[in-house]
Amino acid sequence: MRGVFSFLPEKRVLVDREDLLLYAYDATPGRKYPVAVVRPTSREEVVEIVRAASRHGLSLVARGAGTSLSGAPLPREGCVVVDFTLMDKIIEVDEANAFVAAQPGVVYDELNRTLSRYGLFFPPDPGSGSVCTLGGMVAMNSSGIRAVKYGTTRDYVASLEVVLASGEVLHLGGRYRKSASGYDLKSLFVGSEGTLGLFTEIGLRLVPKPSHRAAMIAGFDSFEKAAEAITRALAAHVDVAVLEVMDSRVVEAVESFSGINLGSAEVLVLAEVEGFDAGVEEEIRRVARIFTEAGAGVELAFDEAEIARLWKARKAALPALARLAETLLLEDITVPVAALPEMMRRIGRLAERHRLRIATFGHAGDGNLHPTFLVNGEEELKRARAAIEELFRECLALGGTLSGEHGIGVEKRPYFELEHGRTVQVMREIKRALDPQGIMNPGKIF
Ligand SMILES: Cc1cc2nc3c(=O)[nH]c(=O)nc-3n(C[C@H](O)[C@H](O)[C@H](O)COP(=O)(O)OP(=O)(O)OC[C@H]3O[C@@H](n4cnc5c(N)ncnc54)[C@H](O)[C@@H]3O)c2cc1C
Structure with missing residues (x-):
């Protein structure tokens, strides 16, 4: 070789x-x-x-x-x-155009550390940000806890240099703010999971880094009440950058894993507001009022140390759950936010029907839930796989999508057509046009 x-x-x-x-x-x-x-x-x-x-x-x-x-x-x-990890150079920071050009192997957190010197940032913030690369983020259209305010990676990709299966190099997009010139091929490559071509340079549009932030943690006695409060807050157009939820199983796991005392609440919601002035404080108090009226006990945090303490609990969710079972099957369904309470009821019924432990946390502000199946042994794995297919059907029935951020890959490939129907054929034809021999990441997505 x-x-x-x-x-x-x-x-x-x-x-x-x-x-x-x-x-x-x-x-x-x-x-x-x-x-x-x-x-x-x-x-x-x-x-x-x-x-x-x-x-x-x-x-x-x-x-x-x-x-x-x-x-x-x-x-x-x-x-x-x-x-691509050796292609890890930040090529240029263009302050006037709030733009950065970088190689695909640059790590997300490292990019933002550099950008903070210019008062700029690239917001998607995936949980894996300390290690994941820009190439992976663009290929998966990654996002994270800040998507409720800032959207996903796709919203920031300004330009791409792509090597096609033929060896031809395409330059797509540019550092301009707008364009009405032809098909938006750049966006076609975002979320393509490496199946259409290889990125060798990525241009990102940036935003000013906020100078103020404030956070709130709210405790509820049921997930449904928490989900109702979240939809109420969003209907009141609260300007949150983060709106995260953790169910009772996650809260319990986090407490025993990290020793953090999260009080007596069954379900926790974490909210953060960020901006450039004292309006941030007013807005987090408005969020807190909505949650209090909905029956929550709330705690506010205004300085960095207090905010970091609240965050510690959310960041411990995945490692805490990982200790509870041989295998974690972490799903990534996303429903319209108004359907969150119903989705949670359906997850509860699914767990009962299949006699499974499902712990749910996620980015409730954009309807993105991570029901996590805690599985031991082959027999339970089989039941979990069957339950996951039902989970997808329930999510699609509520107008949702199979993946908010983790992509299709091989894991959700068998269900892709359930969501997209005949459109999958159009996607296959696009793939064939760009990669007739099928050499780019075969066996993924479809
Ligand atoms: C603990 C943990 C937390 C996570 N949290 C989040 C989260 O909050 N939000 C989220 O969206 N995801 C999350 N993820 C999933 C994952 O981290 C993201 O999808 C991430 O963007 C992948 O980046 P990577 O560099 O690891 O890419 P890889 O996993 O190496 O690759 C991902 C895809 O990108 C393609 N690819 C990589 N580089 C290129 C390139 N140069 N050109 C073309 N294709 C390329 C690969 O072929 C593959 O299809 C999490 C994962 C873990 C383990």
Whole structure:
């Protein structure tokens, strides 16, 4: 395999089994070895890699940090992994245009650390931000706790440099604020999970970094009441940057994992307001009033240390749950926010029907829930898989989508048509037009 990529230095073509093992995983259960890993450092090398793969009938799967929760960067039989982590340069910060150009291997938090020196930031804020890369974020259209105010990665992608399966390089978009010029191909590549081409440069539109923030934690005695309060607050057009929820199973797990005392509430909602002046304080008090009227006990936080204390609980959710079962199946359904209370009722009924433990937390402000199935043993895994199919059907019946942020990958592939019906055929035709040999991340999405 080294011969195929002989234009790269030997140490950047990995073929030994122990090296390949590192690339056989993402954050989902299971493992798949690639036949080789190549580690480019420039666009020119990526072009050469694609041409060599095409000549030798090899398929390619791009990889950033490998934190995907849907199996998207897992190699298929005979696949070569293109590891983008050496392409990690911030190329230019253009303050006047609030724009940054960067290579795809730049880590999200590192980008924002640099941007903070200019008073700017790139807001999506995924939970994996300390390690995940811009290439992975664009390919998955990632987002996170701030999506309720700022939207998703797609809203910030201004330009892309993409290497197609033919080896041709496309330049899409630009640093302008608006354009009415032709098809928006740039957006087509956002969320394409590496199936249409490889990103070698990413241009992002940025926003000013807020100078003030304030937070609130609210406790309820049931998830339904919490969900009702959330929909009430959103109907009152509260200007929140964060609106997170954790059910009783998550609260219990966090308390025993981290030793944080979260009081007697069954369900917690965490809200944050951010901006540039004292209006922030007024707005968080308005949010608190709505939650108090809905029956919650609330606590407000105005300085960084207090806010960090409230955040510690939310950040501990996933590691706390991971201790409770052999396998976690973390789902990512998203429903219109008004349907949240009904979705929660349906999740409760599903857990009872299938005799399963489901812990739910998520970005309630944008209707994105992470029902997490806590599973031990093969028999329970089978029941959980059946319940997950029902979960998807229930979510779609409420006007929702299979994935708010983790993508389709291989995990949700069997259900993709349930959501999109005949449109899947149009997507396949687009894929065929751009990648006729099917060498870009085969076996993903559909
Ligand atoms: C603890 C934890 C918390 C998480 N929290 C969130 C969250 O809050 N929100 C969220 O959205 N996601 C979250 N995720 C999922 C995951 O972190 C994101 O999808 C992330 O953006 C993936 O980035 P990555 O660098 O790890 O990409 P990878 O997992 O390596 O790859 C993801 C996809 O991107 C493609 N890709 C990577 N680089 C390129 C490139 N240069 N060109 C073309 N395609 C490319 C890959 O082929 C693959 O299909 C979380 C994951 C974990 C483990």
